[in-house]
Amino acid sequence: MKINHNFLNLQESYLFSTVGAKFAAYKKAHPEKNVIKLSIGDVTLPLAPAVIAAMHAAVEDMSKRETFKGYGPDQTCYGYETLIRSIRGSYARKGVMLNDGEIFISDGAKSDLANILDIFSAENTVLVPDPVYPVYVDTNVMAGRKIVFADANEENGFLPMPDRRVDADIVYICSPNNPTGAAYSRDRLKAWVDYANERGAVILYDAAYEAFIEDGSLARSIYEVEGARDCAIEICSYSKTAGFTGVRCGYTVVPDTLTREGVRLGKLWARRQSTKFNGVSYITQMGAAAVFTEEGERQIAENIAYYKRNAKTIAATLDRLGIPYTGGINSPYVWMKCPYGMKSWEFFDYLLENANVVGTPGSGFGKNGEGYFRLTAFATAENTAEACRRMEDLFGSR
Ligand code: MLT
DSSP states (O other), X not given: OOOOGGGGGSOSSOHHHHHHHHHHHHHHHOTTSOOEEOSSOOOXXXXXXXXXXXXXXXXXXXXXXXXXXXXOOGGGTTOOHHXXXXXXXXXXXTTOOOOGGGEEEESOHHHHHHHGGGGSOTTOEEEEEESOOHHHHHHHHHHTOEEEEEEOOTTTTXXXXXXXXXXXXXXXXXXXXXXXXXXXXXXXXXXXXXXXXXXXXXXXXXXXXXXXOOOTTBOSXXXXXXXXXXXXXXXXXXXXXXXXXXXXXXXXEOOTTOEETTEEHHHHHHHHHHHHOOOOOHHHHHHHHHHTSHHHHHHHHHHHHHHHHHHHHHHHHHHHHTOOEEESSSSSEEEEEOGGGOOHHHHHHHHHHHHOEEOEEGGGGOGGGTTEEEEESOSOHHHHHHHHHHHHXXXXXX
16 A cells, blocks of 8 residues: 655645644743734625525425435436526626636636546646645645746736746646735736637636725736637636635636547546535525525625725735735725845744734745735634724834
8 A cells, every 4th residue: 555645745735734733832932912813714794684684595495395405416426406596697797798608617716626627637837836735735735746936026016927838737826815915907817818818828817806806907807808618717706705614615617629639628627526515505606596596696795895994004004104015995804014134934933922823825826926925804803903003003113
């Protein structure tokens, strides 16, 4: 018996587990301290009333013989038509027309971003921006794929553009970006779409944070860009859009026109999902379907506005302190430069010990993240304001 030796090439633990363990250890050592977590992007507002009502109704359905549901419909990989239709409707409002068979329901973006790799050869070269959401790198390390990096830094506004000297088969793009908060305009995204189409590469487009976009020139879906249907898979989630981090629901779009080696990638994904996945619960799917109703959209817009106000509070604090950052607008993340030239983990300890605030060290997202630090806007408004007040006390007299 041999283990998968690729796992030995991973960091000892997943970034957010390491941060969580350090937070827990500090809490244990200092139980009297009120430590504020602005680290993992986990939501704090309850689900929208429209979602709760739909879930209650679905529970009722499950309680009666006539309306009870077992496995979801297998012809759509267990996605209920009500939910698929509502996702189609939300895309149509962005000017993107999708077919029902192109939308696959899942338990969230993280799993799909990892699982989609099953349909690609381990011989492919993967292009990943640096810094980046660690899941893209770790899942490819597990599979033993060759990874090349596109530097995201201050010079390019944390938005790397394609370099035609670099040959890649799979390209990851996350916009608005986790961790930097930077977001691609349609024009810039077009350059990536052209790069992928020229080479026959596939873009895995992580749109988990699209609901935070307010600038009309930024793409909310890669399919707003001409040519993307021939090269891009889009992966999205209800986690940040509608507070589903603990409920779990997302979706992946594989256009019918996306083929490689004469094979439709949607067909491979359907085969993978029907074999290794049994769908998302009916109750969850009905809750998710309520997100894109008129009432649901109004309610989740209020929740997103709440988190955006938190992001603005953090950004305004950094402005006052003269600390450079990106994000905080069109994004729930603020990517700040560590003060005093500190390294990321050094600043993590400094902020934890002196302000009792936890964030995520930029170096955990890649080498270009060294010297940076990520704060999230998903805490409560009270905790966000308090964390900012503590940072002002700490850095105000620099
Ligand atoms: C993050 O903090 O980057 C995300 O919340 C993690 C995730 O969505 O898995």
